[in-house]
Amino acid sequence: MTGSAPHSPALTDVVARLRAELGDAVDTSDAALEAARTDRSGHRSAAAPLAVVRARSTADVQAACRAAHATRTPLVTRGAGTGLAGGAVAGAGELVLDLSGMDRILEVVPEDRVAVVEPGVLNGALNTHLADHGLWWAPDPASKDISTVGGNIAMNAGGLLCAKYGVTREAVLGLEVVLADGTVLSLGHRTVKGVTGYDLTALMIGSEGTLGVITQAVLALRPLVPGAVHTVGAFFPDVTAGAAAAAAITGDGLVPAIMELMDEATLAAVRAHAADDDAARLPETGAFLLVQADGEGAAAQADRMAELARAAGGQTTVTADPVEADRLVALRRTAFPALEALGTPLVEDVAVPRSRMVEMFARIGEIERATGLLIPTTAHAGDGNLHPILLFGEASRVGGEGGGEIPAEVWEAAGMLFRAGLELGGTLTGEHGVGLLKRAFLRDELGDAQHALQERIKAVFDPHGILNPGKVFTPLP
Amino acid sequence: MTGSAPHSPALTDVVARLRAELGDAVDTSDAALEAARTDRSGHRSAAAPLAVVRARSTADVQAACRAAHATRTPLVTRGAGTGLAGGAVAGAGELVLDLSGMDRILEVVPEDRVAVVEPGVLNGALNTHLADHGLWWAPDPASKDISTVGGNIAMNAGGLLCAKYGVTREAVLGLEVVLADGTVLSLGHRTVKGVTGYDLTALMIGSEGTLGVITQAVLALRPLVPGAVHTVGAFFPDVTAGAAAAAAITGDGLVPAIMELMDEATLAAVRAHAADDDAARLPETGAFLLVQADGEGAAAQADRMAELARAAGGQTTVTADPVEADRLVALRRTAFPALEALGTPLVEDVAVPRSRMVEMFARIGEIERATGLLIPTTAHAGDGNLHPILLFGEASRVGGEGGGEIPAEVWEAAGMLFRAGLELGGTLTGEHGVGLLKRAFLRDELGDAQHALQERIKAVFDPHGILNPGKVFTPLP
Numbered sequence: 031m032t033g034s035a036p037h038s039p040a041l042t043d044v045v046a047r048l049r050a051e052l053g054d055a056v057d058t059s060d061a062a063l064e065a066a067r068t069d070r071s072g073h074r075s076a077a078a079p080l081a082v083v084r085a086r087s088t089a090d091v092q093a094a095c096r097a098a099h100a101t102r103t104p105l106v107t108r109g110a111g112t113g114l115a116g117g118a119v120a121g122a123g124e125l126v127l128d129l130s131g132m133d134r135i136l137e138v139v140p141e142d143r144v145a146v147v148e149p150g151v152l153n154g155a156l157n158t159h160l161a162d163h164g165l166w167w168a169p170d171p172a173s174k175d176i177s178t179v180g181g182n183i184a185m186n187a188g189g190l191l192c193a194k195y196g197v198t199r200e201a202v203l204g205l206e207v208v209l210a211d212g213t214v215l216s217l218g219h220r221t222v223k224g225v226t227g228y229d230l231t232a233l234m235i236g237s238e239g240t241l242g243v244i245t246q247a248v249l250a251l252r253p254l255v256p257g258a259v260h261t262v263g264a265f266f267p268d269v270t271a272g273a274a275a276a277a278a279i280t281g282d283g284l285v286p287a288i289m290e291l292m293d294e295a296t297l298a299a300v301r302a303h304a305a306d307d308d309a310a311r312l313p314e315t316g317a318f319l320l321v322q323a324d325g326e327g328a329a330a331q332a333d334r335m336a337e338l339a340r341a342a343g344g345q346t347t348v349t350a351d352p353v354e355a356d357r358l359v360a361l362r363r364t365a366f367p368a369l370e371a372l373g374t375p376l377v378e379d380v381a382v383p384r385s386r387m388v389e390m391f392a393r394i395g396e397i398e399r400a401t402g403l404l405i406p407t408t409a410h411a412g413d414g415n416l417h418p419i420l421l422f423g424e425a426s427r428v429g430g431e432g433g434g435e436i437p438a439e440v441w442e443a444a445g446m447l448f449r450a451g452l453e454l455g456g457t458l459t460g461e462h463g464v465g466l467l468k469r470a471f472l473r474d475e476l477g478d479a480q481h482a483l484q485e486r487i488k489a490v491f492d493p494h495g496i497l498n499p500g501k502v503f504t505p506l507p
Numbered sequence: 508m509t510g511s512a513p514h515s516p517a518l519t520d521v522v523a524r525l526r527a528e529l530g531d532a533v534d535t536s537d538a539a540l541e542a543a544r545t546d547r548s549g550h551r552s553a554a555a556p557l558a559v560v561r562a563r564s565t566a567d568v569q570a571a572c573r574a575a576h577a578t579r580t581p582l583v584t585r586g587a588g589t590g591l592a593g594g595a596v597a598g599a600g601e602l603v604l605d606l607s608g609m610d611r612i613l614e615v616v617p618e619d620r621v622a623v624v625e626p627g628v629l630n631g632a633l634n635t636h637l638a639d640h641g642l643w644w645a646p647d648p649a650s651k652d653i654s655t656v657g658g659n660i661a662m663n664a665g666g667l668l669c670a671k672y673g674v675t676r677e678a679v680l681g682l683e684v685v686l687a688d689g690t691v692l693s694l695g696h697r698t699v700k701g702v703t704g705y706d707l708t709a710l711m712i713g714s715e716g717t718l719g720v721i722t723q724a725v726l727a728l729r730p731l732v733p734g735a736v737h738t739v740g741a742f743f744p745d746v747t748a749g750a751a752a753a754a755a756i757t758g759d760g761l762v763p764a765i766m767e768l769m770d771e772a773t774l775a776a777v778r779a780h781a782a783d784d785d786a787a788r789l790p791e792t793g794a795f796l797l798v799q800a801d802g803e804g805a806a807a808q809a810d811r812m813a814e815l816a817r818a819a820g821g822q823t824t825v826t827a828d829p830v831e832a833d834r835l836v837a838l839r840r841t842a843f844p845a846l847e848a849l850g851t852p853l854v855e856d857v858a859v860p861r862s863r864m865v866e867m868f869a870r871i872g873e874i875e876r877a878t879g880l881l882i883p884t885t886a887h888a889g890d891g892n893l894h895p896i897l898l899f900g901e902a903s904r905v906g907g908e909g910g911g912e913i914p915a916e917v918w919e920a921a922g923m924l925f926r927a928g929l930e931l932g933g934t935l936t937g938e939h940g941v942g943l944l945k946r947a948f949l950r951d952e953l954g955d956a957q958h959a960l961q962e963r964i965k966a967v968f969d970p971h972g973i974l975n976p977g978k979v980f981t982p983l984p
Contacts, residue, residue: 139860139862140758141754141757141758141860141861141862142860142861142862142891143757143861144860164760185702186702186706188700192699192700193699196673196677197700199706199709200673200677209960213956215954215956215957215960216954216957217957219858219933219934220860220932220933221858221859221860221890221891221892221932221933221934221937222669222670222858222861222889222890222891222892222937223665223669223674223858223887223890223891223892223934223937223938224858224934224936224937225662225663225713225934225936225937225938225939225940225941226934226935226936226941226945226949226952226953227941227949227952227953227957227958227961227979228710228713228714228718228961228964228965229663229676229709229710229712229713230710230957230960230961232676232706232709232710232712233705233706233707233709233710235706235709236702236705236706237705241705253760253761253762254760256760277618280618280620281617281618283641283730283731283733284730285730325803326802326803326804327803327804381696381698381699381700381701382698383616383618383619383621383697383698384618384619384620384699385616385618385619410700412699413698413699413700414619414698414699414700415698415699415700455697455698456696456697456698457696457698457700457701457702457703458703459701459702459703460698460699460700460701460702461700461702462702463702464702464703464704468703472703472704475703475704476703476704477692477693479686479690479691479692480692480693480694480704480707481704483686483692483707483967483968484704484705484707486967487705487964487967488705490960490963490964490967491960502704
């Protein structure tokens with residue numbers, strides 16, 4: 031990767047040039063620059079970026095890319111800023127390209143089960159719109175009400191429904207992309223299948239703003255799943271028993287829509303954070319497994335899931351009542367706010383083969399004992415993706431005022447988590463991306479040869495290295 | 508793309524070098540060289556290649572790549588030779604790397620729903636093996652009994668089940684790949700989700716032997732679908748009515764496992780080719796739609812599909828009896844042999860948005876009238892992928908003795924088909940790949956800027972352009 035040149039003589043002109051071209055779309059207010067220094071990762075850059083370009087169209091994006099390319103100015107693309115790995119954090123000498131205003135739903139074609147959207151549309155808003163057509167877009171990050179479709183695509187985001195309904199990559203047919211030099215490309219297709227040339231759509235998905243700027247997406251939709259959702263809530267003496275239940279459910283050939291596992295520390299935090307009435311309904315100790323079945327045969331599947339959970343030592347509730355289900359789902363949904371009340375969270379994202387999940391929980395326990403840190407963990411148990419949460423410092427909102435620097439011992443524990451995940455045949459990030467926070471470990475997972483190959487691919491798309499420099503790959507010293 | 512150098516002084520030594528390293532694995536028999544000149548595309552190279560290397564291990568593949576790289580010798584990777592676009596056709600001055608002997612199933616981990624296999628294993632053989640574990644691998648090309656998993660991956664093959672169960676890309680988690688210079692890379696992961704760096708696994712899938720050699724694959728498996736398959740066969744007065752029925756079924760939110768549409772000319776060929784008893788059961792004229800529902804609720808779904816087919820003017824049969832279902836499925840399965848009895852087929856592969864399928868059938872009719880050629884067409888109607896079959900010359904087996912050259916007027920008609928598909932928002936190949944046969948049209952679909960970018964990516968993987976040169980991209984003049 032060629033380095034950016036923040037001290038180029040042209041740099042002082044880039045904001046003036048953009049303002050001449052784009053007028054009010056160029057925002058250099060303190061509030062705008064301050065907001066662009068952080069995201070939901072807990073990371074904050076050392077100094078404010080040069081300007082925020084609030085793009086309204088593909089042409090605006092092209093103008094920003096051309097100016098950045100010509101002046102070798104780093105360009106950090108940003109959606110809603112809900113990323114958990116620091117991919118959208120912008121600092122000194124950088125331009126920010128804010129796509130949150132490009133939020134139109136351009137087309138919905140029910141006969142083709144296809145929608146064409148701009149990247150800034152919120153996931154939740156899109157699905158509200160699609161429901162009128164009897165359709166939905168499957169990617170379902172926990173942040174769906176505040177995160178954008180473009181952010182999902184840039185991360186290849188996962189979420190709660192992946193084991194049954196796939197990841198973002200499987201729900202995107204084509205992309206309009208602006209390259210670093212301003213060239214617009216139309217990648218992929220509007221058809222269900224298509225194998226013309228290399229799959230650059232897939233290559234863009236998960237590239238975290240380093241290969242190009244996504245300005246439109248052709249999304250593959252699904253018909254709404256008919257019938258009621260059946261929910262199983264199961265309490266276990268410990269997380270090992272809960273993980274065994276999850277393994278038994280997968281091993282039985284069942285495919286839950288959602289299967290979420292919370293360990294003892296997480297459930298304790300939820301209990302402490304809950305209103306008295308709700309807390310009284312929770313067991314004093316233990317772990318919690320939330321399972322949902324949907325579609326044809328959901329009732330029978332939920333009964334079987336509950337049976338397997340009981341066989342693994344669980345106390346189960348099964349319900350098709352939306353209110354009662356919401357109460358169970360809320361235990362999972364409130365986990366993150368409950369943990370934030372205990373300290374500043376660094377959310378990790380290791381994924382392991384499903385069969386190694388129990389071992390990974392054990393390794394997390396060992397790391398807690400070795401470091402003295404509390405590492406409450408939830409898992410997407412249907413797909414082996416764990417979110418160990420490293421708690422440090424004072425209670426604070428991530429990305430909020432209390433964020434501050436991540437202490438060295440927390441980094442060290444994060445490194446131990448990554449290495450444990452890799453040793454168990456896993457990966458250091460299941461769905462949050464590499465961004466800033468995991469770049470130090472990228473080479474360990476890819477190996478030197480693949481790391482070098484990926485950097486050469488980056489250079490093909492972005493020869494001057496202006497797109498999100500210092501993210502994903504380790505910056506030049 | 509840098510050109511290959513078939514007249515390099517080192518060339519005469521490459522076979523001797525390989526024989527010294529790999530012994531009997533290097534086959535220069537006339538029979539081996541002859542077989543490597545063709546595949547199932549109907550294309551045959553002008554002259555025989557240098558040698559066939561029958562790889563037994565990743566180390567053998569590395570040795571072949573290193574020798575080819577050092578001597579700038581073109582290397583054509585080959586599985587079972589069932590490709591329909593000429594991707595495995597090898598000619599003068601080329602080495603053939605035959606992976607059909609690397610056919611071991613290395614691991615099946617039911618708890619993880621993962622298998623690790625070598626590329627030469629046959630699709631059908633793999634699924635027979637997996638059935639013992641209650642699992643299956645979804646990619647389902649019509650050639651499954653004779654085609655390899657590696658070939659599926661190299662093409663991103665589709666098949667009959669894509670609309671419900673996805674394409675090959677969605678069923679592969681990771682790959683072991685040997686690059687042109689012999690470097691081994693481990694791409695992707697064994698976990699359900701993983702977003703570490705660029706998705707080079709997806710980039711390799713469908714790259715048709717031009718980026719590297721796949722030596723192992725980590726496959727994502729599914730639990731066997733429970734319950735009986737319910738089959739609907741529907742005869743329509745014409746293909747337009749059949750296509751309308753298919754659109755109504757998709758529009759109703761139903762997701763058939765299989766939905767195959769045969770036009771009038773195809774059904775007529777099947778009738779002419781059938782035994783008298785079977786022919787007597789078929790209507791004198793018309794089109795045929797085959798639909799299958801599987802999984803929970805299949806019976807009710809099949810009834811609803813049949814109801815929609817009748818509303819579109821169809822005469823329907825619905826059955827859960829395997830023998831009766833086989834009789835209906837046989838109409839589709841015998842279409843290709845029946846057409847081969849009428850002439851030499853050039854199988855096209857255009858895909859259009861589902862809503863444009865009726866228009867595409869109309870455009871095919873116009874092209875038939877304009878050219879005087881007969882172009883019987885079947886379609887994967889669940890996903891808008893049509894296989895217009897250009898018939899020319901004498902009855903012959905594709906790739907067999909009668910193959911010969913494709914006449915200019917057939918190429919011209921193929922060009923008209925591609926352009927019609929692109930005009931309807933489609934793609935020139937849904938599942939067969941570009942290979943030799945569609946490379947002249949690649950730039951029309953990708954556009955110049957994307958075409959150039961793809962060539963630069965190719966050069967990153969294969970700087971001397973030795974891997975399957977002249978395929979996918981147009982060769983240098």
